[in-house]
Amino acid sequence: MDEIFGIPAPLLFGQLLLGLINGAFYAMLSLGLAVIFGLLNIINFSHGAQFMMGAFVAWMLLHYLGIGYWWALILSPLLVGLTGVILERTMICRLYKLDHLYGLLLTFGISLIIEGIFRNQYGSSGMPYRIPTQLSGAWDLGFMFMPVYRGWVVVFALFTCITTWLVIEKTRLGAYLRAATENAPLVQAFGVNVPRMITLTYGAGVALAALAGVLAAPIYSVNPQMGTNLIIVVFAVVVIGGMGSILGSVLTGFGLGIVEGLTKVFYPEASATVIFIIMVIVLLARPAGLFGRA
Amino acid sequence: MAGQSMTSSAVPAGPQEEIFGFTKAQFVALLVMFAALVVAPFFLYPVFLMKLLCFAIFACAFNLLIGYVGLTSFGHAAYFGIGGYIAAHSAKVWGLTPELSIIIGALLAGVQGAIFGWLAIRRQGIYFAMITLALAQMIYFFCLQAPFTGGEDGIQAVPRGHLFGFISLAPDMTMYWFVAAVFVACFLLIHRIVHSPFGQVLKAIRENEPRTTSLGYRTDDYKLVAFILSATLAGVAGGTKSLVFGIATLTDVHWSMSGEVLLMTLVGGLGTVFGPMIGAAVIVAMQNYLAEMGAWVTVIQGVIFIACVLAFRRGIVGEIGNLLRVRL
Structure with a gap:
């Protein structure tokens, strides 16, 4: 089992793993986008910037305060989520009566500000973030070496996605959320504090992005541009999957990550564009997206 | 589409005296604009003005x-x-005259627009925005890898060449008059489009697409x-820009450029005649x-974006028009 389709097995599995990791980030980010879009009807363009903030806050906690990875995994999403709550209360909440596109424009402006501030402070080059000692090293799986941290990212991302799905589908809070997505005024009439729910939902979506950022920090170098380039791909992922279904966006995210990884093996020139090409094909065949409601 | 439409004019509609399809106020503003175009190069650096005009064409096309x-x-x-790259390639490698280079660049941008538009109009609203963004990012990666674009270096040292084969555009002032002429042509063309029966249908789609469909118009077409x-007009802007500066680079296809033109149009006033230019x-x-x-420039741009969305949705020209109770 040294070669598969003429490709050395370690290379193939290595790229598959990389694809799975990228897919984990696509899944977590598109999940957050879908949750926010469901209730707020806003495409959160600053999602990428908030992902980057998550990574940076983790780096800052370690660098300035000596607080390590495990605490950052909790603190960073909380802090970034809090900034999300403030953003929603001060600015985004003023746009609900307007065209959806103003939300996109506003969050685009926010992402420019966040990115600009971090670029001023830390420059464009990346900051390294060490893998925590408990997760360093690699396992020998027989056919390839698997860095422990990469395995951890995939497992933890899956865990986060499934937890989010369970919260939305199986809990009372999730039921309120789904009801408010369908008909917010009616839910409010039943005595649920919908505006507070909207605020917290935005905060939670942003926290998800920040959590993905913390996970990404030891893999990619922490730099101000890490979010925006990713978020445009995530937009394509969202168009492919459709934002109607939580599980759908998770599946699409992981699936497209794997497809991207395979493309890197078989036709590297197209690896940067393959997701956009798939988007075109999906638009032609199923304009509403794979899991979307027409 | 729910909520308030993107552009709403506060000016009451009604029969107004028009000069070439411009209202009186617009005609006055048009004369001011022409005067400014003629006088400006004697006071301001022509290259700066040409950059401004290229972006004005781009913003008008976007508007x-x-x-x-x-x-x-x-x-x-x-x-x-793409307009910029193709025009630069035509002028530098094929040695075509500037007007032909720009036309070829614009035509290819138009063909690309036909394909991407055909794909993107399958979805509405924010999906439309996301699809166009993703397709543009695809073009960015294409330009990063394609051999003719020169990758990270871009196409450099593009000659301005001779207009119609005999007027040298190398002097900045000559180039300025050429760019000004291109701008005026594009500006008037857009005005003509908007005020044609075709343009009326476009505005109807903006106001209420289902109703326009029910009136028997194929809105998708x-x-x-x-x-x-x-x-196509964005391609004209890009081609002209690459000839002015003699360079076509990845900056021109980067998503931040899409954001910039959006910002320009928003600041000036969506759906106004003179807004994009301002x-x-x-x-x-x-x-x-x-x-x-x-990098603070990016931060300032972000702040302007937010200010426009939260407080000045009419943009500069829209607010002035509202204040003077005229449509500009």
């Missing part, structure tokens, strides 16, 4: 789509950039044609004079 049809493209850098026109002037001037502030 045709967002302001009059209500379609928010987040990927107009793709057409601007109208949207597509508007998209192609907008992409917006382009404000943003280009800001970039020029604040260039030494580095």
Whole structure:
């Protein structure tokens, strides 16, 4: 089992793993986008910037305060989520009566500000973030070496996605959320504090992005541009999957990550564009997206 | 589409005296604009003015789509950039005259717009914005890898050449008059489009698409044609820009360029005749004079974006028009 389709097995599995990791980030980010879009009807363009903030806050906690990875995994999403709550209360909440596109424009402006501030402070080059000692090293799986941290990212991302799905589908809070997505005024009439729910939902979506950022920090170098380039791909992922279904966006995210990884093996020139090409094909065949409601 | 439409004019509609399709106030503003175009190069640096005019063309083309049809493209850098690359390639490698180079660049941008528009109009609203953005990012990666674009270096040392084969455009003043002429032509063409029966249907789509469909118009066809026109004119802007500066680079196809043109149009006033031009002037001037502030320019742009969305949704020209109770 040294070669598969003429490709050395370690290379193939290595790229598959990389694809799975990228897919984990696509899944977590598109999940957050879908949750926010469901209730707020806003495409959160600053999602990428908030992902980057998550990574940076983790780096800052370690660098300035000596607080390590495990605490950052909790603190960073909380802090970034809090900034999300403030953003929603001060600015985004003023746009609900307007065209959806103003939300996109506003969050685009926010992402420019966040990115600009971090670029001023830390420059464009990346900051390294060490893998925590408990997760360093690699396992020998027989056919390839698997860095422990990469395995951890995939497992933890899956865990986060499934937890989010369970919260939305199986809990009372999730039921309120789904009801408010369908008909917010009616839910409010039943005595649920919908505006507070909207605020917290935005905060939670942003926290998800920040959590993905913390996970990404030891893999990619922490730099101000890490979010925006990713978020445009995530937009394509969202168009492919459709934002109607939580599980759908998770599946699409992981699936497209794997497809991207395979493309890197078989036709590297197209690896940067393959997701956009798939988007075109999906638009032609199923304009509403794979899991979307027409 | 729910909520308030992207552009709403506070000026009461009604029969107004028109001169070549311009209202009286617009005609006065038009004369001021012509005067400014003639006088400006004697007071300001011509290259700066040419940059401004190129972006004014770009913003006007963009406004045709967002302001009059209500379609928010987040990927107009793709057409601007391809127009620029193709024009630069035609002028440098094929040695074509500047007007032919720009036309070829614009035509290819238009073909690209036809394909992308055909794909994007399958979805509405924010999906439309995301699709155009993703397609533009695809073009960015294409330009990064394609051999003829020169990758990270771009196409450099593009000759300005001789207009019609015998008027040298090398002197900045000659080039300025050429660019000014291109701008005026594009400006008047867009005005003509908007005020044609075709343009009326576009505005109807912006106000209420289902109703326009029910009146018997194939709205998708109208949207597509508007998209192609907008992409072609964006290509003209890109081609002209690459000849002015003698360079076509990845900056022109980057998503931040799509954001910039959106900002220009928003600052000037969506759906206004003169807004995009004023917006382009404000943003280009800001970039020029604040260039030494580095990344803070991005922050300032972000702040302007937020201020426009939260407080000045009519934009500069829209607010002035509202104050004077005229439509500009």
